[in-house]
Amino acid sequence: MMNRCGLLTPEKEPVPLKSIEVELEVRDHVATLVSTLLYENKEDKPIEAVFVFPLPGDAAVCHFSAVIGQTQIVAEVKEKQQAREEYDDALSSGQQAFLLEESDQSPDIFSLSVGSLPPGESASIRLEYVTELAVQVDDGLRFCLPAVLNPRYQPQGSEGSSVQVTSVPASLVPYSLSFSARVSSPRPISKVESSCSLDPLQYLNAEKTQATVKLAAGHKFDRDVELLIYYTDAHQPTAVVEAGQASAKTGTVMGDLMVMLSLYPEFPQSGMSSAASCGEFVFLMDRSGSMDCLLNNSNHQGTRVASARDTLLLLLKSLPMGCYFNIYSFGSSYEHMFPKSVEYSEKTMEEALKKVEEMTANLGGTEILKPLEHIYSQPCIPNQPRQLFVFTDGEVGNTKEVIDLVKKNSGSHRCFSFGIGEGASTALINDLAKEGGGHAQFITGGDRMQPKVMQSLRFALQPAVQDVSVTWDLPKGVSATVLSPPITALFQGQRSLVYTQITGQSSEAAEGCVTVKYSLAGHLSQNQLCFSLKSAEETGLTVHRLGARTLIRSLEMEEREHRGQQVGGVKEKVVELSIQSGVSSSFTAFIAVNKSDGKEIQGPLVRRNVPAPSEYYFKSTPEPPRDPLLQLVSLQKASGCWLLDAALAAALGKTSEEVNQEVWATVLALIWLHGFKTDAKEEWELLAMKAVSWIHAQNAQCMTECVEAANTVLGCKVPKDALGL
Structure with a gap:
């Protein structure tokens, strides 16, 4: 009989993952994360360890390697099916192999397979990714290390198998986490806050432009690790210019200069004063069973659905007279308050509030596609721009289908999204807003939902910016290829990022200028940024990888739009770009095979699923008294x-x-x-x-x-x- 000692899963199987060590490097608003996962097989037979875990939805995974004993094996990016076949072949021939791949359904879930780990053997896995940090309501930059992976609800009849997640309550996670961060910026760092306990911030220089911080000892891996980083005077348009990879061909994405522009448009007051007193406001509320969980594990704020009810009250009271509104709620099925959007008046507001008071989390699973289709099938009301507010804890299995639908209808509305609680899908929440020309917010830890939602309502009441164009003024013989999708939405004080490949030779002192023009409430406006074409020191290839990732995501979406039509070459383009840049995609995977010692691993392989923390704080206390x-x-x-x-x-x-x-x-x-x-x-x-x-x-x-x-x-x-x- 097998010895059941050590760490165990819910099925009472041993867990080979012992610890995760995370080192974060933040430069201004870009983060590079290196995660080291230590595996050990304490059983008497060889094992295959499979770990399904979340990553930020817009992260560019750019390195994967393993160290076994004295041997380091660096993984290569290959076409996904080919990588899977190589992995299977290696295991069947008794070789050790490692496979890292993105889920087909959602770009924020990855699966890591450690194959043929012999009895008594250890393996150290290194995973690296780069990501942009989102700007919060209070100008803080948000980094989130998602620890929590809640099971994603797979809608009836949807294609593709759902990701099989092995999960345990977060407090029972059988491996430890250590986390440290180093922050540097051209501007002083005023503070770093977190949803978890931190050791005090340590400044590394007198200017306070460099600092380190780490999680306090005894951190339980029971929640996402969120860092909020504040710089003084953060709202500055900037351009980071990065030299190409020496080994890459000139004229390719990796071989040329890459520029990352951060634009903060300043709108003229004349345009802002006409803040919309009109609009059609459609609120789409998640009422799936998981919305009955507590908003966080401190119990102070009641359930997710109760917080959502309070938020709807504030929203309904803050709408301008003369606008139109409707409220949809969804779970396995969906319902709407009015057959179509109604004019906002005392009567319709009171009727809606009565129904909001009765809302509970009683609608089952999380099927968001059908209500969205119904909303988009309703004709738009003339001169009442449609603004969609989506509230969900984001446990959705068909993320890509949902995002594609929003993009297809992006011309007729703006979409504002809210991820409620730990484990909400970052890919779903961020991409709803990105493709819908709106703004995304996450409500985690001790956050109150209301201030974040009211910030988004202020954005929704800003007049929509139209006819956005970006033009470049570059030296002779130098040209720009923009890799980011065209900018369709701009908000006062909010950042827009643009990645651009710069081809051609220029002198050391050369300058480039970029001009953003747009029309706001009938007024033409423009903002300009001039920058040196000399590349910055020490950025590695961070900007190139983020630029490649941006282009890969756009191409993947294009491929899904034309699926079934004879539009050749898009998937091939993604695979080629992914291999060339070393950045993961939905059509590729990282594969590493240990061919060094030539010893075959004997005996049948046993599969061990490593559990991810899941986050269910169900209601166990009465709702707090009304504020x-x-x-x-x-x-x-x-x-x-x-x-x-x-x-x-x-x-x-x-x-x-x-x-x-x-x-x-x-x-x-x-x-x-x-x-x-x-x-x-x-x-x-x-x-x-x-x-x-x-x-x-x-x-x-x-x-x-x-x-x-x-x-x-x-x-x-x-x-x-x-x-x-």
Whole structure:
């Protein structure tokens, strides 16, 4: 009988993965991650260890190698089927082999197979990837090491087999994680925060442009590791120029100069003042069973679905009069509140809020494709631009199909996406926004959903930018090939990245200029960035790999669009580019075979699945009491005013004798928000603006006295100017 000692999976099988060590290098807004996985076979027979795990959806995996004893084997990128066959052949002939491949369904799931690890043998696997860091609402840059891989729901009748994930509750993960990061930037690093406990930030120089940080001792591998990095004065347009690979041919993606442009458009105030008071707002809410999990494992915030209900309340109160809206919810099936989008009024808002209050996570699996198809089948309302808000914990199996559908309909709407809780698919959430010309947000750890969603509503209320063009002014004999998809969406203060291959020779002192032109609310605008064509020191090939990854993703999407048609060569182009750049794709895999010692490994191979942490904090405590802010918000009328009644008096902590009339009630509510809830201003700012507009429309007299009296009643000192009155 086999000895059942050591680390065990749910099936009581030993786990050969002992530890994961992660080193992160952040340069400005690009990260390189090196992960070392240590395997050990303590059994008496050779094993094959298979580990299915998440990576950021836009990561470019660019290195995979293994060390066994004194031997290092570096994997090569090959066409996927060929790599699988070589792996199988090696195992059947008694050789050790290693295979790393991206899931066919979703680019943020990888499978690592360590084949023929002999009894008593250890193997150290090194995996490297590069990724861009997303800009958050508060200008922080977000890096996430996804630890948690929740099983992805495979819709009925969809093609392709689902990824088989072996998972255990995160607290029972049988291997350890150590994590350290080194950050460097041209601008000082003001702070680094995390959802996990960190040791204090260590600065490496007086200018504070270099620092190291690591996870505090005793970290449990029970959640994604999220780092938020803040630089002073972060919003600067930049161009990073990187020299080509010496061994690559000139004229190829890897052989030429590569430029990564970070553009931060500054919109003219004339265009911004026409912030949309119209639009069709469609909210698509995940009500699958997993939305009944707690938002995080600290239990303070109730369930994901409860947080989503509170968020819908804020959204519905903040919409402008005269717009249109509808609310869809989905699980294994889907439903909509109104047969088609309705005009926003007191009546329709109240009707919607009643139904929102009753929403529970009772709709089964996560099938998002059908409701999206239904939304897109509805004709758009003239002069009401469609804005789609998608809320999901992202446990979707058919990610690529969903993204393709959004891209196909990107001309008719903007899509804003929200990933709720640990383990939400980064590929799904980021690509919904990228292809839908919107903005993506992740709600994890102790985050509140509401401020992030209100930031996206502000973006949605910005007029859509049209006719974006990027033009280059380069020295004679030098040309630019843009590898990124055309920019279709721009938002005030948000970064757009553009990767460009620069072909041709220029002098050391040569300069290039790039101009972004666009039309905003009928006004033509432009932003310009000039930069030196001299390559930066020490960037390695990071920018080239990210550029190659961007082009690979675009080509993969093109291949899916034309599948079944006789459009030749796209898949071949992806395979060629993937092999040339050493960056993974959906059509290639990394394969390494140990041919060094020539000893055959004897005996039948036993498969061991390494479990990934999964993240289910089910509801075990009563829902927390309703937040006073949300209590006050729930009483606001669609027009922006509050009514003076016992409920408002209670929300303000007063008796109803102390209050009367709508203007007076509305001023009181505004004073309370400014006096007691400044820390949550981004959540109530839009509905307060609506209230101020309503007061102006009433031509109310004696506002100075009214504000003074309200301050006295509530014990505040909010000046009239601060209210916008």
